[in-house]
Amino acid sequence: MKLAILGGSFNPVHAGHLYLAETALSAGYDRVILVPAFVSPFKPGAGDSAAQDRLDMLAAALTANSALALEDCEIKREGISYTIDTIGDIITRYRPEGKPGLLLGDDLAPGFPKWRRAGEIAEMTDLIVARRTSAAKLDLPFRCTYLDNAILDISSAGIRRNIRAGGPWRSLVPEGVRLIIEERGLYRAEDQAPQAGIRSLCARVETAARSMLNSARFLHSRGAALVASDLAVRFGLDRDLAYLAGIAHDMAKELPEEDLKRLAKRDGGGFSKLERKKPSMLHGRAAASLLRENFGLRSEAVLEAVRVHTFGDPGMGPLAKVVYIADKTEPGRVRIPPELRAYGNYAGLDEYFVAVLEATVAYLESKKYELSSGTKRLLSAERRKKSP
């Protein structure tokens, strides 16, 4: 079997890595082995604590192509990962046909002669230079072939940057990798991270909600929080953020009308006709203001979920949909159709959300309650999506 080796930090693995590995397959290799470094000699200090995450993401990324394989020898070896050790190990264990190919990005290739025991690596492998930055052939002082790959402008550093900044990244990684990044809260800025901060914030908000609500309403909030965190796991979102939004969503519900108006106004919006007529409808917006100002919450996804849970909103994100569903389907809601309680009945979050929204609207109409303009816009947008 002809083998090629692709090393790197894979922090995280992305479509560009997989494309490069596939290109090597079409250049005549039967299998490409991806080898994540424990600590790269080029990026000391980067990534070692996240080794298990990087391995798990690679494992999830490689399921779609059986000719790509994961090799964890550098992670197991720990310490700085030198390519010469890996090549020897792989040749001994895999016994490839001929020399293995060693893929090098054109950004690293000029420095190759300085790698530890570079001469031996060049003897033991066929060096293959892949384009990362330029289509031009480099003037390299060692024998190599060039991989005929297109240059994709995707980098792990760029993905990490966009995750921190809330920019686009999800389409640049395989679905399984996206789920791991979201579920474990990888690469996020400190104030969005689910770990230490959010757990203690949850506890503080829960205590506040308990003191601000009667016991039936508090139990409803806790039911919604538990359902929301289950749904978050099911749909690849952060369970702590979902719990927080669920426990907080109704915390302002028993405040006097004047307080509701004052707090709701702080989000910068005006009042709709329905909100003017029924100020209790402002309790979502008021709770979001409390979370932002009194508890210092920065997560836009949680703030949105709490703010729009009463009416819904045409632009609402996945966490807001999860909280909307949880509010309507938590175990204390005894009158909902039982099929709405099982997410397994629906193809995905959007389909589940529309089913809950339609049932809610049908109930409001049967009681002759007025629909808010936000709910009407949301419903017609979702119906348009269903019947193109």
Ligand SMILES: [Fe+2]
């Ligand atoms: Fe509510």
Ligand SMILES: [Fe+2]
């Ligand atoms: Fe509620």
